[in-house]
Amino acid sequence: xxxxxxxxAQGFAAHADTYxxxxxxxxxxxxxxxxxxxxxxxxxxxxxxxxxTGKFTRLLVPTGASVVAVEPVAxxxxxxxxxxxxxxxxxxxxxxxxxxxxxxxxVVCAQAFHWFANHAAMRExxxxxxxxxxxxxxxxxxxxxxxxxxxxxxxxxxxxGDAPRFYKGDWKHVFPADGFGPLQLTRLPYTHTGAPExxxxxxxxxxxxxxxxPAAQQDAVRAQLHAVIxxxxxxxxxxxxxxxxxxxxxxxxxxx
Numbered sequence: 001x002x003x004x005x006x007x008x009a010q011g012f013a014a015h016a017d018t019y020x021x022x023x024x025x026x027x028x029x030x031x032x033x034x035x036x037x038x039x040x041x042x043x044x045x046x047x048x049x050x051x052x053t054g055k056f057t058r059l060l061v062p063t064g065a066s067v068v069a070v071e072p073v074a075x076x077x078x079x080x081x082x083x084x085x086x087x088x089x090x091x092x093x094x095x096x097x098x099x100x101x102x103x104x105x106x107v108v109c110a111q112a113f114h115w116f117a118n119h120a121a122m123r124e125x126x127x128x129x130x131x132x133x134x135x136x137x138x139x140x141x142x143x144x145x146x147x148x149x150x151x152x153x154x155x156x157x158x159x160x161g162d163a164p165r166f167y168k169g170d171w172k173h174v175f176p177a178d179g180f181g182p183l184q185l186t187r188l189p190y191t192h193t194g195a196p197e198x199x200x201x202x203x204x205x206x207x208x209x210x211x212x213x214p215a216a217q218q219d220a221v222r223a224q225l226h227a228v229i230x231x232x233x234x235x236x237x238x239x240x241x242x243x244x245x246x247x248x249x250x251x252x253x254x255x256x
Contacts, residue, residue: 023055023111023206024140024192024199027247030059033186034108037251038134040065044105047128048087049094050112054080056138057087060108068104070097094121102130110138114164117171126179129254135180136251139166140190143244148232152204155224159217163209181253192243196229199243 034040042064048057051069053076060067061084069084070092071077081089092098094109094116107125125135144150164170175183192199204210204225205218213221229235 023053023203024190024243024245026056026059026110026138026140027188027190029188030138030247030249031062033188033249033251034059034063034136037184037186037249038106038108038136040106045103046106046108047097047099047104049097049107049109049125050115051080051089051110052076052112054084054087056108056110057084061086065105068099070094070099095124097124097128099128101127104128104133105130106134106136108136108138111140113137114139114166114168114171117164117174119174119177122174122177122180126177126254131254131256133254134251135254136249137183138247138249140192140245140247141166143246146234146244148228148234149244151228151232152200152225155221155228156204156207156210159209159213159221161209175252177252179255181255183250183252186249186251188247188249190245190247192245193240195239196235196241199241200229200235201225203243 038046040046040060040063044063044065046060046063046065046067048054048060048067048069051057051071052073054069057067057069057080067084067086068088068090069077069080070090071080072091072093074091077089077091080087090098095118107129129135142149142153144153192203201222205222210218210221229241235241
């Protein structure tokens with residue numbers, strides 16, 4: 001398989017359980033997007049590429065489509081298999097998928113496409129998609145207009161190094177892509193609600209380049225997160241907090 005970025009390989013492997021706990025779910029309205037924009041329904045087949053622990057995969061199952069997941073990190077894939085035994089989970093990368101030509105009606109990448117936004121991956125996605133098939137790209141984007149959310153970003157950013165990030169926009173450079181129509185964007189508000197340890201601490205600690213830090217640095221980051229929870233008026237003393245996001249869902253069509 002094609003090599004994956006060290007931050008992803010190490011961070012996601014070491015803390016797959018934290019990822020599963022801390023990452024937000026998705027707005028209920030996304031079910032309509034999967035049905036109406038991607039065309040998922042009984043009799044269709046969808047591929048979740050870079051499926052991770054299956055957080056997004058589980059939204060695909062109720063559509064009635066046949067679901068296959070491709071994930072290169074064994075520890076993440078094991079969590080997916082344990083949670084969703086009805087899904088076919090395969091080892092593979094975006095540039096090398098163990099699927100026949102024109103074998104799926106849709107490819108979906110949730111929180112993942114920025115890791116493999118390159119022309120080789122787009123050629124491989126086009127190969128496995130049937131003509132007229134859809135490519136869907138989904139991200140939960142933190143609402144940094146909220147003060148404490150911006151503080152979390154300030155804690156994370158010094159450690160990101162060369163790890164691909166959605167916010168940098170580098171992933172857009174592969175578009176327009178050969179054989180695909182234009183990207184169409186749908187935005188949906190979403191709030192992740194739960195205990196601060198899950199919604200804030202586990203969320204940040206699940207970021208690949210944080211999860212791959214040495215233990216002492218991880219402890220220092222965790223202490224900064226607890227300081228934010230203890231001192232920010234919107235968080236302090238609360239058993240339940242709400243983390244605001246905007247879910248961005250992009251779609252384009254394989255034309256021929």
